[in-house]
Amino acid sequence: MAAPHIRGIQHLPRRAPGVTQQALDFMGxxxxxxxxxxxxxxxxxxxxxxxxxxxxxxxxxxxxLCQMRLGQPQEAYDTYRRAIQHLKTANTFDxxxxxxxxxxxxxxxxxxxxxxxxxxxxxAAREPAAAAATCDGPVPPPPxxxxxxERNLIAxxxxxxxxxxxxxxxxxxxxxxxxxxxxxxxFYVDGSVPPPVRERLLKEGAAVVDAQAAGGEGLPGTMxxxxxxxxxxxxxxxxxxADALLSTRDQAAVQAWCASGCWFHLMRDYxxxxxxxxxxxxxxxxxxxxxxxxxxxxxxxxRPFSARFADQHFLRHRVWQVAQASLLAHDEWFDLPGSQxxxxxxxxxxxxxxxxxxxxxxxxxxxxxxAAPDGTPVSWTLYDAQGQPVCAYDxxxxxxxxxxxxxxxxxxxxxxxxxxxVTRRVG
Numbered sequence: 001m002a003a004p005h006i007r008g009i010q011h012l013p014r015r016a017p018g019v020t021q022q023a024l025d026f027m028g029x030x031x032x033x034x035x036x037x038x039x040x041x042x043x044x045x046x047x048x049x050x051x052x053x054x055x056x057x058x059x060x061x062x063x064x065l066c067q068m069r070l071g072q073p074q075e076a077y078d079t080y081r082r083a084i085q086h087l088k089t090a091n092t093f094d095x096x097x098x099x100x101x102x103x104x105x106x107x108x109x110x111x112x113x114x115x116x117x118x119x120x121x122x123x124a125a126r127e128p129a130a131a132a133a134t135c136d137g138p139v140p141p142p143p144x145x146x147x148x149x150e151r152n153l154i155a156x157x158x159x160x161x162x163x164x165x166x167x168x169x170x171x172x173x174x175x176x177x178x179x180x181x182x183x184x185x186x187f188y189v190d191g192s193v194p195p196p197v198r199e200r201l202l203k204e205g206a207a208v209v210d211a212q213a214a215g216g217e218g219l220p221g222t223m224x225x226x227x228x229x230x231x232x233x234x235x236x237x238x239x240x241x242a243d244a245l246l247s248t249r250d251q252a253a254v255q256a257w258c259a260s261g262c263w264f265h266l267m268r269d270y271x272x273x274x275x276x277x278x279x280x281x282x283x284x285x286x287x288x289x290x291x292x293x294x295x296x297x298x299x300x301x302x303r304p305f306s307a308r309f310a311d312q313h314f315l316r317h318r319v320w321q322v323a324q325a326s327l328l329a330h331d332e333w334f335d336l337p338g339s340q341x342x343x344x345x346x347x348x349x350x351x352x353x354x355x356x357x358x359x360x361x362x363x364x365x366x367x368x369x370x371a372a373p374d375g376t377p378v379s380w381t382l383y384d385a386q387g388q389p390v391c392a393y394d395x396x397x398x399x400x401x402x403x404x405x406x407x408x409x410x411x412x413x414x415x416x417x418x419x420x421x422v423t424r425r426v427g
Contacts, residue, residue, distance in 0.1 A: 023053070024050065024053065024054070027046045027049050027050045027053070028046075028050070030042075030046045031043050031046040031047055031050070031062060034046060035065075035066070040066045040069040040070050041066075041070065043062075043066050044063060044066035044067065044070065047059050047062035047063045047065075047066055048063055050062070051063055057082075057083045057084075057085070057086040057087035057092075058083075058087060060079060060082060060083040060087075061079075061080065061083040061087055061089075061091065061092050061095065063079050064076045064077075064079035064080040064083060064095055064099070065095055067079060068095060068098060068099055068102075073099045073102035073103050074099075074103060076095065076099040077096065077099035077100060077103055077105075080092060080095050080096040080099055081096070084096060088115075088119075089119070090116045090119040090120050090123070091116075093112045093113070093115045093116035093119065093274070094112075094113070094116045094272070094274050096108070096112040097109045097112040097113035097116065097271050097272070097274050098271050098272045098274075100112060100271065101270070101271020101272065102271070106333075109271045109333055109334075110333060110334060110335055112274075113271065113273075113274035113333060113334045114274075114334045114335040114336065116274040117274055117275075117276060117334055117336055118336075120275070120276050120316055121276065121320075123316070123317070124276065124316055124317055124320045124321055125321070127317040127318065127321075128318070129318060129319075129321035129322050130289055130290075130292070130295045130318040130319055130321075130322055131289070131290040131291060131295065132288055132289055132290060132322045133287055133288050133289075133290060140261035140262075140263075140326075141236075141261070141262075141263050141285035141287075141288075141326075142235065142285070144235075144236065144258035144259070145235065146182040147182075148235060149181075149182050149183060149184055150184055150233070151233060151234055151235040151236070152182055152183040152184065152234075152235060152236050152237075153183065153184055153185075153186045153228050153234055153236070153237045153238070154172075154176055154180060154183050154184070154185045154186070154237075154238045154240055154246070155186050155188070155225040155226075155228040155237050155238070155239050155240070156169060156172070156185065156186070156187045156188070156225055156240055156241070156242045157187075157188050157189075157211070157221050157222050157223070157224040157225045157242070158187045158188065158189045158193055158197075158242050159189065159190050159192050159193060159211075159221040160192050160193070161192065161193070161194050161393065161394070162404070162405055163391065163393055163404055163405060163406050163407075164243055164362040164363070164365075164404070164405025164406065164407070165242045165243050165362060165405075166193065166194065166197045166242075166391075166393075167362070167391055167406060167407050167410065168242050168243045168244075168245065168361060168362040168407050169187060169197070169201060169206075169242045170197070170200055170201060170204060170391075171245060171361075171407055171409070172185060172240070172242065172245060172246055173185045173201060173204040173205060173206045174204060175245060175246040175247075176246055177204075177205065179246050179247070179248065179250070179251045180238075180246065180251065180254070183238070184205075184206070184207055185201075185205070185206040185207070186206065186207040186208075186209060186228060187201055187206055187207070187208050187209065187242075188209050188211040188214060188216060188224035188225050188227060188228075189208055189209070189210065189211060190210070190211050190212060190221070194393070196392070211224040211227070214227050215227050215230065215293040216293075218297070219293075219296055219297070219300070220300075220305075220307040220308075220310045220311065221307075222279060222307070222308075222310065222311040223296055223310060223311045223314065225239050226239065226292050226296065226311070226314075227292065227293055229284060229286060229289050229292045230291065230292050230293055231286070232286070234286045235285065235286050236258070236283065236284070236285050236286065237283060237284055237285075237286065238254060238265075238282075238283045239279065239280060239281075239282050239283065239284075240280050240281070241279070241280030241358065242362075243360055243361065243362030243363070244280060244357070244358045244359055244360060244361060244362075245350065245354070245359070245361040245407075247348045247349075247350065247357060248345045248346040248347070248348055248349075249269070249342055249345050249348055249355075249356070249357050250267075250357045251345065252342060252343040252344065252345035253265070253267055253330045253342055253343060253357070254283065255343070256328065256330070256340075256343050257283060257328045260328045262326045262327055262328040263284065263285045263288050263323070263325075263326040263327075264282065264283065264284050264285075264288075264322075264323035264324075264326060264327045264328070265282060265283040265284070265327070265328050265329075265330075266278065266281060266282040266283075266323070266327065266328075266329050266330070266331075267281040267282070267329075267330045267331065267342075267357050267358070268281070268329070268330070268331040268333055268334060268339075269281075269330075269331070269332070269333070269342070269356040269357045269358060270333070270356050270358065270359075271333060273331075273333065273334075273358065274333075274334060275312055275315075275316065276315065276316050276320045277312075277315035277316065277319060277320055277323065278312070278358060279311035279312050279315060280358055281357060281358045282315070282323075284323070288322065288326075289319070289322065295314075295318055296314055299314050299317065299318055300314075328340070330342050330343075350408070351408060351412075354408060361407055361408045361409075362405055362406075362407050362408070363405070363408070364405065364406055364407070364408050364410075364411035365403050365404060365405045365406065365411075366403070366404060366406050366410075366411065366414060366421070367401055367402070367403045368380060368395075368401050368402055368403075368404075368421055368423060369400060369401040370397050370400065370401045370402065370423060371400065372397045372425060373397065374397055374398050374399065375396060375397065375398075376396065376397040376425060377394060377395075377396055377397075377425070377426040377427065378394070378395050378396070378397060378402070378423045378424060378425055378426055379392060379393070379394050379395075379423065379424055379426050380392065380393060380394075380395055380402075380421055380422065380423040380424075381421070381422050381423075382406075382410065382414075382419060382420075382421055383419060383420050383421075383422065384413070384418070384419055385413070385418040385419060390410070390419070394426065395423075
């Protein structure tokens with residue numbers, strides 16, 4: 001999964017005459033700021049300036065990444081192909097694999113994604129592995145106990161008030177009741193999650209845990225869910241993203257893991273899944289990793305980190321070496337030894353765009369027009385076809401309305417005119 005190529009716009013060769021280091025630093029700062037704000041057109045402008053000033057492959061890869069985010073996969077593919085001649089990094093291979101996937105070039109996805117994964121394996125081999133339990137020989141984990149629902153967890157991190165994540169959390173608990181009745185959804189949360197959302201999760205049958213009280217103080221929110229492995233009352237954990245929806249494909253793969261005798265499980269199911277262990281698509285048995293909270297803190301203290309990617313990088317640098325010794329990997333895209341195809345399963349009950357594990361079902365957004373002045377606080381309620389409230393959140397008017405993320409199933413109902421949104425001013 002490609003991260004922004006925001007380094008390397010300094011000390012570049014073949015600098016154009018008259019371009020100072022101060023000017024290059026300024027381009028880099030503006031590029032990073034624009035990319036972080038999602039203004040990819042502006043980020044592209046600064047990446048192009050850096051490319052023309054230096055003719056270095058790094059800003060050329062930045063150009064390709066912006067093209068990808070602007071929905072220009074062919075341009076991104078062509079640009080990445082130019083950059084890869086001189087910049088054979090995991091990030092560049094990631095970008096090429098993602099662009100190739102959007103263009104339907106499956107063999108290119110396999111080639112470039114596998115190249116990225118192999119570079120990441122080499123990177124991981126240079127890092128100290130997380131502390132793990134020792135045993136004599138290949139001892140399998142305890143058998144899966146379907147009767148111990150409270151000891152089998154599906155662990156999520158949840159923070160903030162965004163319906164994209166909060167409503168998907170509720171939908172995941174409902175999906176788990178059907179797909180994973182022998183498992184308990186557990187959400188690690190903080191005070192930023194609205195109380196009504198926490199109450200709904202509890203009512204639906206999930207466990208809700210205060211992440212700070214569970215040992216998550218100071219950790220990026222995405223890493224809270226890993227704390228489940230420090231709970232001695234847990235036998236197995238699936239780690240999932242709140243904005244992806246549990247599915248029959250997921251179910252079949254997890255059932256295969258539980259029957260496999262492996263301590264760890266992972267899935268890769270999309271061209272952009274070229275990571276050793278995706279933070280929302282892996283699982284582990286309790287008792288193998290030792291003091292995960294301590295390992296995470298030590299890892300974060302050892303280097304600068306991005307809160308957005310800290311969970312991925314921790315798994316790559318600390319957990320992968322432990323996991324690969326007893327690992328079931330479901331992966332039909334890339335070419336790492338030991339990977340298996342996904343087991344047969346019932347069709348996924350989602351739009352074809354989301355028919356893979358880890359799909360970002362929470363990605364759609366809705367825009368609600370409102371005549372109130374900018375800065376006006378409002379509350380909005382979503383009603384179903386029977387006139388019953390589905391959810392309610394707050395928003396602030398900007399540019400004659402507000403835009404919020406919502407789950408794809410909600411977007412489909414709104415688009416069909418069966419559901420509606422009602423707003424009112426607050427105060």
